[in-house]
Structure formats: C-alpha cells, structure tokens
Amino acid sequence: MGLHCTLRSGYLRLLHESGTMNKDGSQWLPRPAAVVLPQSTMEVQEIMHFCSNSQYMAKPLSTGFHTAAAASNKNVIILDLKRMNRIIDIDYKNQIAVIEPYVRAIDLQTEIVKHGLNCHIISSGANHSLLASHAAAWGYGSQALLPVSRQKPAGSGMGSS
Numbered sequence: 001m002g003l004h005c006t007l008r009s010g011y012l013r014l015l016h017e018s019g020t021m022n023k024d025g026s027q028w029l030p031r032p033a034a035v036v037l038p039q040s041t042m043e044v045q046e047i048m049h050f051c052s053n054s055q056y057m058a059k060p061l062s063t064g065f066h067t068a069a070a071a072s073n074k075n076v077i078i079l080d081l082k083r084m085n086r087i088i089d090i091d092y093k094n095q096i097a098v099i100e101p102y103v104r105a106i107d108l109q110t111e112i113v114k115h116g117l118n119c120h121i122i123s124s125g126a127n128h129s130l131l132a133s134h135a136a137a138w139g140y141g142s143q144a145l146l147p148v149s150r151q152k153p154a155g156s157g158m159g160s161s
Contacts, residue, residue, distance in 0.1 A: 029071065030073050033071075033075055033076060040084070056077050059071065059072070062082075085100055085102035085104075092115045
C-alpha cells in the first residue's frame with residue numbers, strides 16, 4: 001500500500017482494499033488507508049504529524065456509527081479514539097469533569113449520580129461520546145464546555161481554548 005510510518009504496532013491496523021458494501025458489488029464508500037487506535041494525546045500528535053507530512057489525512061471518530069464517520073477517500077486514516085476512554089478527574093464541588101474523547105454519557109453519569117449530579121444526555125442515548133456531542137453536535141451544552149486541548153494538523157498541541 002505504500003504507507004510508511006514509525007507508529008508503534010498495536011495501535012496501527014492497515015486495511016486491505018477488498019470488500020464491498022453494496023449488493024451489486026459496487027463500492028459504497030472508499031476503504032480508509034488505515035485505522036489507528038491511539039491511547040494518548042502524544043500518540044494523536046504523532047499520527048497528526050505523520051499525516052501532515054504525507055498524502056494522508058486524519059479523520060477522528062469517537063462513538064459515531066454513521067456514514068459521516070466513514071473515509072471520504074482512500075488516503076484517509078481513521079483515528080478511532082475508543083482507547084481514549086478515561087475519566088481523568090471529577091471535581092464534584094465545582095461540578096467539572098475532565099474526560100477523554102471516548103467517555104460515554106453513561107460512564108460519567110454512573111460516577112456522578114452517586115453524588116447527586118447529572119450530565120446532559122442527548123436524544124441519541126447514553127452510549128454517545130459526551131465530548132463529541134458537546135463540542136460538535138448541535139452545540140448542546142457547549143456553553144458549559146471549559147478549556148479543550150486540541151491538536152494542530154502538524155501534530156503539535158494547540159493548548160486550551
């Protein structure tokens with residue numbers, strides 16, 4: 001396939017160009033060049049740096065299972081964030097949670113309900129990514145979203161915003 005990178009084995013899985021999704025044998029959506037499963041911000045930075053220095057582009061995915069999460073062309077590397085699923089900290093007094101992208105609503109709700117707290121769960125149910133829903137989907141609760149650490153395409157952190 002020609003994909004050369006120094007990513008650790010274990011979170012890089014290359015996909016083959018075989019298989020179709022339509023009954024008539026035609027390809028419904030292109031297969032991605034690879035699916036990567038980073039476990040940390042540093043691994044995300046490494047992947048973003050690789051993509052910015054090659055013909056590949058990264059497409060992050062948390063809990064979405066829809067066509068918008070699919071690769072748009074054969075040079076897409078899907079960034080599957082399912083290994084970034086930790087609740088890092090919960091400040092019950094100030095009602096603030098620090099979470100990674102794959103923390104689902106049910107994961108946080110299970111922890112905070114013990115302290116009489118509740119989190120906003122959108123109509124898609126408790127299995128959605130809280131961070132993705134608050135940051136990208138229709139703006140629900142975005143006014144309550146505090147600083148977020150993001151990654152630049154070149155692979156360096158943008159810090160908080």
